[in-house]
Amino acid sequence: MNKKYNVVVVGATGAVGQEILKVLTEREFPVGELRLCATARSAGKIMEFQGKQYTIEETTAGSFNGMDIALFAGGSASKEFAKDVVAAGAVMIDNSSAFRLDPEVPLVVPEVNPEAVKNHKGIIANPNCSTIQMVVALKPIHDAAKLKRVIVSTYQAVSGAGMEAIEELTQQNKAVINEEEVGIKVFPYQIANNLIPHIDIFGELDYTKEEWKMVKETQKILGDDTIAITATTVRVPVYRSHSESINIETETKITAQEAKELFAKAPGIIVVDNPDKKEYPMPLFSSNKDEVFVGRIREDNSIEKGLNIWCVADQLRKGAATNAVQIAELLIK
Amino acid sequence: MNKKYNVVVVGATGAVGQEILKVLTEREFPVGELRLCATARSAGKIMEFQGKQYTIEETTAGSFNGMDIALFAGGSASKEFAKDVVAAGAVMIDNSSAFRLDPEVPLVVPEVNPEAVKNHKGIIANPNCSTIQMVVALKPIHDAAKLKRVIVSTYQAVSGAGMEAIEELTQQNKAVINEEEVGIKVFPYQIANNLIPHIDIFGELDYTKEEWKMVKETQKILGDDTIAITATTVRVPVYRSHSESINIETETKITAQEAKELFAKAPGIIVVDNPDKKEYPMPLFSSNKDEVFVGRIREDNSIEKGLNIWCVADQLRKGAATNAVQIAELLIK
Numbered sequence: 001m002n003k004k005y006n007v008v009v010v011g012a013t014g015a016v017g018q019e020i021l022k023v024l025t026e027r028e029f030p031v032g033e034l035r036l037c038a039t040a041r042s043a044g045k046i047m048e049f050q051g052k053q054y055t056i057e058e059t060t061a062g063s064f065n066g067m068d069i070a071l072f073a074g075g076s077a078s079k080e081f082a083k084d085v086v087a088a089g090a091v092m093i094d095n096s097s098a099f100r101l102d103p104e105v106p107l108v109v110p111e112v113n114p115e116a117v118k119n120h121k122g123i124i125a126n127p128n129c130s131t132i133q134m135v136v137a138l139k140p141i142h143d144a145a146k147l148k149r150v151i152v153s154t155y156q157a158v159s160g161a162g163m164e165a166i167e168e169l170t171q172q173n174k175a176v177i178n179e180e181e182v183g184i185k186v187f188p189y190q191i192a193n194n195l196i197p198h199i200d201i202f203g204e205l206d207y208t209k210e211e212w213k214m215v216k217e218t219q220k221i222l223g224d225d226t227i228a229i230t231a232t233t234v235r236v237p238v239y240r241s242h243s244e245s246i247n248i249e250t251e252t253k254i255t256a257q258e259a260k261e262l263f264a265k266a267p268g269i270i271v272v273d274n275p276d277k278k279e280y281p282m283p284l285f286s287s288n289k290d291e292v293f294v295g296r297i298r299e300d301n302s303i304e305k306g307l308n309i310w311c312v313a314d315q316l317r318k319g320a321a322t323n324a325v326q327i328a329e330l331l332i333k
Numbered sequence: 334m335n336k337k338y339n340v341v342v343v344g345a346t347g348a349v350g351q352e353i354l355k356v357l358t359e360r361e362f363p364v365g366e367l368r369l370c371a372t373a374r375s376a377g378k379i380m381e382f383q384g385k386q387y388t389i390e391e392t393t394a395g396s397f398n399g400m401d402i403a404l405f406a407g408g409s410a411s412k413e414f415a416k417d418v419v420a421a422g423a424v425m426i427d428n429s430s431a432f433r434l435d436p437e438v439p440l441v442v443p444e445v446n447p448e449a450v451k452n453h454k455g456i457i458a459n460p461n462c463s464t465i466q467m468v469v470a471l472k473p474i475h476d477a478a479k480l481k482r483v484i485v486s487t488y489q490a491v492s493g494a495g496m497e498a499i500e501e502l503t504q505q506n507k508a509v510i511n512e513e514e515v516g517i518k519v520f521p522y523q524i525a526n527n528l529i530p531h532i533d534i535f536g537e538l539d540y541t542k543e544e545w546k547m548v549k550e551t552q553k554i555l556g557d558d559t560i561a562i563t564a565t566t567v568r569v570p571v572y573r574s575h576s577e578s579i580n581i582e583t584e585t586k587i588t589a590q591e592a593k594e595l596f597a598k599a600p601g602i603i604v605v606d607n608p609d610k611k612e613y614p615m616p617l618f619s620s621n622k623d624e625v626f627v628g629r630i631r632e633d634n635s636i637e638k639g640l641n642i643w644c645v646a647d648q649l650r651k652g653a654a655t656n657a658v659q660i661a662e663l664l665i666k
Contacts, residue, residue, distance in 0.1 A: 153578035155488065173509070173510055176506070188611050193571055194617035195488055197576075197578075197613050197615070197629050198611060202609070206589065206630070228635035230635035232643065234576075236569055236570075237569075237570050237571070238526055243530075245567065245578075247563065247565075273539075275531075278521050278522075282527055283527055283528055284522070284523060284526060296565065297539070298538055302483075302561035310567075
């Protein structure tokens with residue numbers, strides 16, 4: 001019989017937590033004992049996993065005893081309980097931003113830098129959702145032609161702000177259609193029939209933290225902080241799957257055809273790029289899927305060595321749950 | 334008494350045509366005789382202008398006799414009737430793409446190249462909606478620091494595809510909420526809860542015609558085809574007002590503060606850029622307005638001389654009707 005691993009999911013009731021449970025099942029992760037934790041507010045609720053019912057426990061310092069892997073869905077629990085996970089001898093795979101730029105913590109996208117997992121000291125960070133899909137797409141181009149500069153504009157789904165945000169978009173869409181007053185709770189403004197060019201808090205040079213994540217995390221994952229990256233991140237009224245318009249400048253010339261071939265061979269990428277047949281990636285058709293979809297692959301007409309691409313991936317899947325479970329798979333390999 | 338001008342609006346019943354009538358009134362254009370034309374399908378309908386009722390006439394070669402200004406809302410009528418407008422001695426202000434790149438036809442944005450109006454030979458072209466708002470924003474930067482390269486990603490409202498498209502988004506939003514089958518007519522795919530990275534037909538190098546318009550029209554309006562421009566155009570589930578993430582590289586250095594001051598002084602621009610107060614341009618709050626809203630003004634962290642900006646404007650207003658009426662104002666000045 002194959003070895004099984006005891007797994008605790010912290011934040012199990014949220015959008016990412018629920019997706020982690022689905023992905024553990026779909027990818028047949030060898031789960032031994034399973035523990036589902038959340039805040040006191042959710043404690044006592046019942047969730048199902050592979051036909052068995054589990055009672056949600058409040059996360060405490062003791063939640064990690066006897067566990068091998070602790071999957072943290074995100075939020076403030078990560079910082080609070082990291083030392084307890086490590087003390088218990090489990091490995092934390094963390095979806096929050098708390099440790100991502102810590103030089104002691106590997107920041108891992110399994111298609112890109114799987115080797116980084118080896119250097120962990122009890123904590124492995126899962127990158128930001130927008131970063132994960134971009135770096136999967138950039139990797140084959142970087143390997144072939146070395147990235148010089150990346151300019152990205154995002155079109156981010158409401159799922160990135162959790163379950164309440166998904167519900168908020170539905171309620172707002174209803175209110176807009178019925179010409180009723182639109183309630184606002186999760187986002188700073190109405191998102192239905194609108195765009196909000198503001199994700200996470202504002203920081204240095206008036207860029208948002210979300211924009212800086214795309215810069216710093218990408219440089220760390222690719223192991224090259226000479227790659228120049230600038231980002232503009234925007235929330236759009238789409239339920240699920242983030243989209244990105246990525247402009248890439250490379251050191252050596254790469255044609256659109258060569259880029260298509262590189263993407264087609266790269267792990268975790270599906271090329272959807274057939275203008276004649278109106279085939280290109282779209283969030284509606286990329287949801288509930290684990291891959292990163294790349295299309296609209298064009299040589300940049302404005303410089304000698306550049307590309308424009310359009311990249312879409314399910315933010316809750318590859319952008320969070322799938323990537324975390326893939327890291328767990330690397331750990332037990 | 335001030336001189337009045339006889340005006341014919343061709344395509345009066347469409348989204349742009351209706352907006353032209355509103356703008357003529359709001360801006361107190363000295364309309365003498367007014368004639369409202371459209372296709373045979375709309376002929377006989379009644380429309381109101383300044384409290385008077387008008388019967389829509391089918392556009393014919395004779396529609397321009399006795400007219401001073403012919404405002405064409407767009408579509409195939411422009412090519413069909415251009416020679417008749419010129420023969421009648423009227424001036425055509427054309428919102429279609431038919432003549433925009435014709436070297437004999439001025440392509441005019443009044444805040445940017447008003448002097449071009451003088452060289453007309455009976456036809457003046459109104460640029461593409463995405464181009465108009467971008468070029469208004471680029472102009473003060475170009476004058477101060479000379480544009481070297483522009484990389485733009487658009488977030489275009491459904492209003493750009495006309496009234497049927499606006500109705501389609503409403504119907505699809507309802508269907509999504511009620512979990513009913515979503516009907517598709519105007520766009521190639523469902524646009525509610527989705528993004529479609531495809532506007533107009535595909536062309537050279539797999540860029541769409543919409544993307545090439547942003548390149549070629551901008552170069553023509555700014556009178557400088559050495560400016561390198563590349564575009565990715567995307568339809569978003571927003572009713573009205575296009576948004577654009579614009580990355581700008583300049584010949585000389587310009588700080589974010591200098592850029593803000595230039596924008597604040599520039600005609601037709603309203604700066605909305607106060608991160609501390611969560612103030613930035615958004616399509617929901619830019620609709621039914623004539624100005625171009627610019628915010629998220631940041632120095633580009635990835636190069637020495639560059640900026641990132643976020644630009645929003647009502648596609649039916651400044652992107653079409655307002656710009657056309659402004660051209661008419663230049664003509665009679």
